[in-house]
Amino acid sequence: MNKLLLSSLCVAAVGWLAGCDGTRPNDVASLTQESLDLAIEQVVDNTIIPATNDFLSASQDLSGSLEEFCAAPDRAGLETLQERWKTLATNWYGVLPFNFGPVNDDVVFPAYLYIDSYRLRGTNYTETVRTEIDNLLASSDELNTTYFEGKTFQYVGLLALEVALFETAASQNSNLDAVVAEFVSTPRKCELASGLAGLMEEKAQYIVDGWNTSYLEGESSYRTLFLAGDLDGSTPLVVLITSVQEYLDYLDARDTVNNVAQLSANNWAQMSKGIDVIEELLEGTDASTVSLLGLMDNSGNGTNADTVRANIAAAREAIADQDSVSFNSMAAALDGNCKREIPDSLDVSLGINFTDGD
Amino acid sequence: MKLPEQAGVVPSSQRRRLLQMIPGGLVAAAVVGANPARALTSATNSHNTTTALPAGWHEAWVSAEGSDAEHFGLGWISPDLQQANSVLAGFRGHGMAQNPQQPAQVVMFSRAPGRELVVVDIHKQSVLKRIDCQPGYHLAGHGCFSADGRLLYSVESNYEKGSGQVVVRDTSSWAIVADYSSGGIGPHEVRLMPDQQTLVIANGGLLTHPDRKEEVLNLDSMDSSLVYMNGATGEILSQWRLPESKASIRHLDVAPDGTVAIATQVQRAAMHNNDLVALGAIHKPGQPLQLLAEPSMVLAQFDDYMGSVVINARERVAGFSSPRGNLVAFWNIDSLELAGYYRFHDVCGLACSRDQKHFVLSNSAGEVRLLDAASLKENRTLRMSWNDRHWDNHMNSLLVPDLHLSFRAAANPVTSA
Numbered sequence: 001m002n003k004l005l006l007s008s009l010c011v012a013a014v015g016w017l018a019g020c021d022g023t024r025p026n027d028v029a030s031l032t033q034e035s036l037d038l039a040i041e042q043v044v045d046n047t048i049i050p051a052t053n054d055f056l057s058a059s060q061d062l063s064g065s066l067e068e069f070c071a072a073p074d075r076a077g078l079e080t081l082q083e084r085w086k087t088l089a090t091n092w093y094g095v096l097p098f099n100f101g102p103v104n105d106d107v108v109f110p111a112y113l114y115i116d117s118y119r120l121r122g123t124n125y126t127e128t129v130r131t132e133i134d135n136l137l138a139s140s141d142e143l144n145t146t147y148f149e150g151k152t153f154q155y156v157g158l159l160a161l162e163v164a165l166f167e168t169a170a171s172q173n174s175n176l177d178a179v180v181a182e183f184v185s186t187p188r189k190c191e192l193a194s195g196l197a198g199l200m201e202e203k204a205q206y207i208v209d210g211w212n213t214s215y216l217e218g219e220s221s222y223r224t225l226f227l228a229g230d231l232d233g234s235t236p237l238v239v240l241i242t243s244v245q246e247y248l249d250y251l252d253a254r255d256t257v258n259n260v261a262q263l264s265a266n267n268w269a270q271m272s273k274g275i276d277v278i279e280e281l282l283e284g285t286d287a288s289t290v291s292l293l294g295l296m297d298n299s300g301n302g303t304n305a306d307t308v309r310a311n312i313a314a315a316r317e318a319i320a321d322q323d324s325v326s327f328n329s330m331a332a333a334l335d336g337n338c339k340r341e342i343p344d345s346l347d348v349s350l351g352i353n354f355t356d357g358d
Numbered sequence: 359m360k361l362p363e364q365a366g367v368v369p370s371s372q373r374r375r376l377l378q379m380i381p382g383g384l385v386a387a388a389v390v391g392a393n394p395a396r397a398l399t400s401a402t403n404s405h406n407t408t409t410a411l412p413a414g415w416h417e418a419w420v421s422a423e424g425s426d427a428e429h430f431g432l433g434w435i436s437p438d439l440q441q442a443n444s445v446l447a448g449f450r451g452h453g454m455a456q457n458p459q460q461p462a463q464v465v466m467f468s469r470a471p472g473r474e475l476v477v478v479d480i481h482k483q484s485v486l487k488r489i490d491c492q493p494g495y496h497l498a499g500h501g502c503f504s505a506d507g508r509l510l511y512s513v514e515s516n517y518e519k520g521s522g523q524v525v526v527r528d529t530s531s532w533a534i535v536a537d538y539s540s541g542g543i544g545p546h547e548v549r550l551m552p553d554q555q556t557l558v559i560a561n562g563g564l565l566t567h568p569d570r571k572e573e574v575l576n577l578d579s580m581d582s583s584l585v586y587m588n589g590a591t592g593e594i595l596s597q598w599r600l601p602e603s604k605a606s607i608r609h610l611d612v613a614p615d616g617t618v619a620i621a622t623q624v625q626r627a628a629m630h631n632n633d634l635v636a637l638g639a640i641h642k643p644g645q646p647l648q649l650l651a652e653p654s655m656v657l658a659q660f661d662d663y664m665g666s667v668v669i670n671a672r673e674r675v676a677g678f679s680s681p682r683g684n685l686v687a688f689w690n691i692d693s694l695e696l697a698g699y700y701r702f703h704d705v706c707g708l709a710c711s712r713d714q715k716h717f718v719l720s721n722s723a724g725e726v727r728l729l730d731a732a733s734l735k736e737n738r739t740l741r742m743s744w745n746d747r748h749w750d751n752h753m754n755s756l757l758v759p760d761l762h763l764s765f766r767a768a769a770n771p772v773t774s775a
Binding site: 106107108109113120121122123231232233234238239349350351352353358 | 366425452469470499608632634653655656658659665681684685687699701702703704705706721722723725727748750751
């Protein structure tokens with residue numbers, strides 16, 4: 001029996017067992033190229049694409065709520081708006097670990113940068129945004145989406161929306177009534193927030209379209225290209241692992257939890273979402289029939305898989321305790337897992353230059 | 359099914375926009391120099407020419423290769439013959455140099471802090487000679503021959519004294535005939551200038567010790583510099599430093615007119631800020647160093663690390679690679695403007711084809727890609743992939759007579775492209 005046929009039977013068996021009793025069949029899937037390909041396909045379809053859809057939905061919800069709020073600004077409306085922003089920012093952390101494809105398809109003007117200015121180099125642009133908002137409110141420019149399309153990344157995205165929705169421009173007062181009062185007294189603030197939200201929706205739509213329909217205005221979706229392995233000299237598994245590794249490195253190196261979403265106090269929810277999708281990536285979802293950690297278990301690398309699981313659990317504990325030191329430490333540990341235990345167990349090389357330059 | 363183009367070419371209008379859009383960008387020049395009057399001019403250097411090849415000569419792309427101790431060696435590709443071969447070295451190599459008088463002879467230098475170099479005859483597909491450093495020394499990874507091939511210059515570290523050295527060997531016996539101070543610590547690359555007498559040296563400024571592997575022992579006091587040296591006497595002619603003291607000058611290339619492009623690696627752990635640092639620079643004879651400081655969005659994606667640099671003399675464009683950023687970016691060496699960029703996973707090896715029509719890019723997955731040097735677009739029909747090969751940091755384009763001999767009775771299995 002050749003290897004391909006054997007692998008196909010393994011994969012078929014995996015699907016059959018899953019259908020019988022609902023048990024995850026990871027304990028019977030062996031590590032083959034076919035099972036890896038299936039696991040990656042399921043990650044794309046069950047985790048990544050749904051995460052981008054959720055992000056788009058949240059951006060649309062925010063725009064819708066802004067329209068309602070601006071028609072008659074009141075405290076309840078602002079509370080709804082702020083919750084919408086929190087959902088949007090949280091959902092972004094479901095996308096951010098997968099910072100490739102349409103999220104990051106341009107060296108100079110990548111989409112992610114216009115959503116999350118902190119991600120580039122860990123620079124906190126809060127003061128820059130505050131100054132810009134002050135200037136915009138004092139100007140006579142029409143503050144629509146087209147206007148913000150021409151702005152550089154520092155002035156737009158989640159941070160700009162957070163500053164606009166969670167504090168007054170005049171005195172950085174976070175009291176709900178004071179923020180509402182400013183929206184009432186300064187209608188341009190609604191224009192500004194709506195313009196920023198419109199740009200956010202555009203970026204989210206671009207990401208969803210790229211994954212599902214047309215990547216870089218080509219004939220194929222990124223999903224198709226990614227699963228076919230038609231990438232920048234890499235393989236889908238390497239792209240996935242490398243992207244998640246870089247995200248985890250970013251969390252620790254930039255002390256992200258103590259710098260993002262500080263006005264909204266949504267930082268821990270965002271960290272939690274990031275861990276959720278990384279766990280999904282590794283363990284699969286209820287819809288998965290094979291997972292990366294399952295393949296590690298079944299290829300004699302159960303110890304490595306358990307190490308990863310333990311680190312994920314520890315990261316969750318740190319989130320529950322809101323202990324940023326421990327959280328950053330566990331992000332660093334998981335970063336290490338992505339460099340060593342996971343690729344070694346899945347028999348994949350991330351690249352000699354990548355890990356060991358000179 | 360085709361992947362849409364991953365390269366970016368920057369038209370002049372967009373360049374202006376890029377420059378305008380980046381607030382607080384880097385200052386675009388500066389340097390502290392000494393003795394700039396030592397103008398370095400010459401007509402030629404080791405760059406390939408665009409003239410027709412003599413009969414029987416072929417281009418070879420040569421690189422250290424291998425991903426583990428059992429497979430480390432020197433590999434080469436013939437783009438004409440579409441074949442690859444290699445010789446095992448027993449250590450992880452880094453840079454290489456071709457003997458101008460015996461073109462089938464290539465020296466591969468151990469990666470720091472290795473202590474061995476090998477002389478390889480690629481016709482015979484064998485190691486002719488293994489040479490160890492003198493006691494207390496380790497190699498830095500690069501070296502070059504004198505124009506007449508009689509001398510081999512290698513940059514080394516005297517780790518007992520903590521000094522950088524340029525060690526000179528007589529290629530007839532491989533005996534050491536001179537040992538010059540490099541003018542700094544941790545020299546990494548050395549090249550012969552177009553006058554064929556002057557050496558240009560990248561002093562990385564980093565103190566290391568073989569017992570401490572790749573640990574940097576002098577982060578606080580590191581001092582990197584670009585040094586021009588009389589290759590016959592060891593006299594230091596001039597020395598240049600970058601404004602950012604934590605930018606380690608690691609690699610360089612030289613154009614036929616003496617323009618030098620340098621690539622640095624920033625020691626971020628030694629810095630007390632997160633400011634973006636210009637990683638590349640251009641040095642022209644008699645002028646201060648000029649930083650390639652824009653656009654900051656592109657620089658940011660290099661992740662503080664340039665792995666290799668090559669100048670295309672015909673297009674006056676220098677390419678810089680970053681395996682950390684999976685990116686190669688190109689700047690015009692006269693206008694200092696970004697000319698384009700290309701994404702390629704784990705790319706580091708970077709060469710120019712002998713006819714100067716292409717940039718040649720290699721990565722650790724065994725892939726080779728060619729970009730048109732004028733348009734900076736990839737020619738996808740020229741892609742090569744060698745499944746069982748792992749090209750290391752540097753790739754050189756060499757001209758070799760009777761290259762077909764180097765594939766006869768191959769020492770290692772040859773994979774198809």
